[in-house]
Amino acid sequence: MRAILDIILILLQLYIYIVLASVVFSYLVAFNVVSRRNPTVAAIGDALYRLTEPVFAPIRRRLPDFGSIDFSPFVAILIAIFIERIIAYYIYPYVP
Template identity: 40%
Template sequence: MQSLFQILMLILDVIWFFILAHVIMSWLINFQVLNMRQQLVAQIWYGLNRVLEPIYGPIRRILPPMGGLDLTPLVVLLAIMALRIVLINNAALFY
């Protein structure tokens, strides 16, 4: 059962990293530091979008429109932190 706990924590860590990379990359693209005409940048961007859209989609349907401000990554990061807290507080069940 400890392996299950570690796998769940690893999955949450990977998703956390992908979301942070997606947010930082969106800022760099919007401030024109990164150019979407570069093939590598475009592939990474579209890959991150394809991985994260199943997570973002249901939350975007719930959140009201904020006038161009997307709070979906913040909500997902808060949910991941809440899941980590719940898992850590109940870690004794996995041992």
């Protein structure tokens, strides 16, 4: 059982890195550092969008409108850290 919990913790940490990569990518596109016309950049953007949008969309629906600022990545990271802490402090020590 501990191996499954370890895998879940690793996947949560990996997802946090994917969310951070998505945020950095969106800033690079917004400030015209990279162009989405490049096929490689477009493929990376599409992959990041497909990995993060299923989590971001429900969070965006529940958050109030802040204009052009999107707080859904921040909330998604906080939720992932919260789940990590629950597993590490309350579930992991009691699993044989």
